[in-house]
Amino acid sequence: MSGHVRARVETALARIAAAQPALQAFQHVAADRALARADILDRADAPPGPLHGLPLAIKDNIVARGIPTTAGSRILEGYQSPYDAAVVERLEAAGAVIVGTTRCDEFAMGSSTDNCAYGPAHNPWDLTRTPGGSSGGSAAAVAASLVPIALGSDTGGSIRQPASLCGVVGVKPTYGRVSRYGLMAFASSLDQIGPFARTTREAAAVLEVISGHDARDSTSAQQPVPVFVNALTGDVRNVRIGVPRHLITGDVDENVRAAFDAALSVAQSLGAEVRDVELPNADRGIAVYYLIATAEASANLARYDGVRYGHRATGVTSLADLYERSRHDGFGAEVKRRIMLGTYVLSAGYYDAYYLKAQQMRTLIARDFARAFETVDVVALPTSPCAAFPLGERVDNPLQMYLADVYTVGANLAGLPGVSVPCGFTIEGLPIGLQFIARPWDEATMLRTADAYEQATAWGERAPATR
Numbered sequence: 194m195s196g197h198v199r200a201r202v203e204t205a206l207a208r209i210a211a212a213q214p215a216l217q218a219f220q221h222v223a224a225d226r227a228l229a230r231a232d233i234l235d236r237a238d239a240p241p242g243p244l245h246g247l248p249l250a251i252k253d254n255i256v257a258r259g260i261p262t263t264a265g266s267r268i269l270e271g272y273q274s275p276y277d278a279a280v281v282e283r284l285e286a287a288g289a290v291i292v293g294t295t296r297c298d299e300f301a302m303g304s305s306t307d308n309c310a311y312g313p314a315h316n317p318w319d320l321t322r323t324p325g326g327s328s329g330g331s332a333a334a335v336a337a338s339l340v341p342i343a344l345g346s347d348t349g350g351s352i353r354q355p356a357s358l359c360g361v362v363g364v365k366p367t368y369g370r371v372s373r374y375g376l377m378a379f380a381s382s383l384d385q386i387g388p389f390a391r392t393t394r395e396a397a398a399v400l401e402v403i404s405g406h407d408a409r410d411s412t413s414a415q416q417p418v419p420v421f422v423n424a425l426t427g428d429v430r431n432v433r434i435g436v437p438r439h440l441i442t443g444d445v446d447e448n449v450r451a452a453f454d455a456a457l458s459v460a461q462s463l464g465a466e467v468r469d470v471e472l473p474n475a476d477r478g479i480a481v482y483y484l485i486a487t488a489e490a491s492a493n494l495a496r497y498d499g500v501r502y503g504h505r506a507t508g509v510t511s512l513a514d515l516y517e518r519s520r521h522d523g524f525g526a527e528v529k530r531r532i533m534l535g536t537y538v539l540s541a542g543y544y545d546a547y548y549l550k551a552q553q554m555r556t557l558i559a560r561d562f563a564r565a566f567e568t569v570d571v572v573a574l575p576t577s578p579c580a581a582f583p584l585g586e587r588v589d590n591p592l593q594m595y596l597a598d599v600y601t602v603g604a605n606l607a608g609l610p611g612v613s614v615p616c617g618f619t620i621e622g623l624p625i626g627l628q629f630i631a632r633p634w635d636e637a638t639m640l641r642t643a644d645a646y647e648q649a650t651a652w653g654e655r656a657p658a659t660r
């Protein structure tokens with residue numbers, strides 16, 4: 194077995210290097226670190242871990258010792274973490290080899306990677322289009338088979354939406370399932386780390402490894418971690434799928450709508466029961482999300498002050514000048530917009546009108562889901578109302594960009610697990626994703642449903658020409 198892992202890692206590194214000019218999926222390729230890791234694994238006498246030798250990429254907002262992390266921002270250019278994220282510790286303990294970081298929107302704010310300060314990643318299915326965001330580089334890397342697995346973070350859809358736009362599987366776990374220790378915070382009450390993979394089975398195996406309690410994240414839950422792959426029985430005859438038809442409005446692309454309806458028919462033919470459910474407050478999700486996420490971001494990003502991390506302005510005249518100049522130079526337009534919005538909604542006089550109202554509405558949205566889950570086991574929705582759009586198209590229209598999150602933010606606001614699984618293609622040949630959302634901690638039923646659907650259809654087996 195000597196050299197086995199090294200050979201596998203070298204293959205991944207070669208594929209990444211060949212694809213990088215066109216795809217820009219990676220932010221930093223940690224070749225030396227990965228090869229050193231591979232050699233350790235090849236020499237080790239210990240029994241191989243469950244992910245032995247698996248080359249894996251992490252989103253550029255998850256820290257690892259010896260790898261620079263920028264969160265797609267100039268303000269963190271050259272930053273290197275002195276510690277490993279909890280997910281990195283767990284993956285490496287399981288034998289995985291981290292080959293680098295993937296491109297994302299600045300501080301994970303966006304749906305396209307257009308907001309990355311270092312340039313966007315490209316969609317392997319059409320290089321002129323977005324891979325989605327904010328974890329677009331991770332989705333593109335897996336879709337192009339540069340790595341079998343990549344991690345992303347999902348605050349309002351940033352794993353599920355790029356998975357959908359790139360034709361791969363993406364899982365956003367229940368809030369509290371995966372430690373956020375070492376994830377650069379965007380909106381702490383919404384952020385979760387999760388895997389991208391080509392199949393639900395691989396995603397399930399990685400999810401099991403990264404899940405579990407961690408005392409260093411105060412919101413990490415004391416919940417037993419099931420062997421998720423054991424849930425993938427292919428049998429969905431006792432699964433009740435709820436469809437909030439009232440949310441599938443005229444704004445949804447007709448290709449997406451057709452693929453969604455066809456997917457429900459497949460689920461039905463597998464023996465699942467498909468019935469309507471109501472989520473009466475879900476159409477307020479976008480407004481609520483963009484109030485809460487910006488409020489939390491304005492607080493979380495206060496730490497980037499030019500003193501402790503990354504970019505520091507020179508030639509300043511005072512401490513206030515240092516803060517202002519460092520942040521002015523370091524942050525991009527979207528991040529500034531969100532800090533201003535978030536600061537506004539938290540300010541005295543507006544707090545009750547915006548932030549408090551949003552929190553109340555968040556509770557109602559969570560209650561809607563809880564009520565739906567009294568009669569169904571999973572809720573099905575399209576992941577994104579449209580397939581991959583051209584890079585740059587929505588940069589000047591942030592509201593249009595925000596509206597693309599309509600089907601994903603609900604799971605974050607309610608803390609629920611969600612998965613996106615490939616469910617077809619548009620007439621232009623762009624992937625479409627199907628989303629299942631489940632009860633808290635019931636990733637098992639959600640993944641069983643996704644896997645059974647995947648087994649019956651095999652949409653994910655189609656490969657982009659660039660693969």
Ligand code: GLN
Pocket residue numbers: 301302303304326327346347348349350351352379486598
């Ligand atoms: N597109 C959403 C936003 O811009 C979600 C981002 C995310 O999940 N990180 O906030």
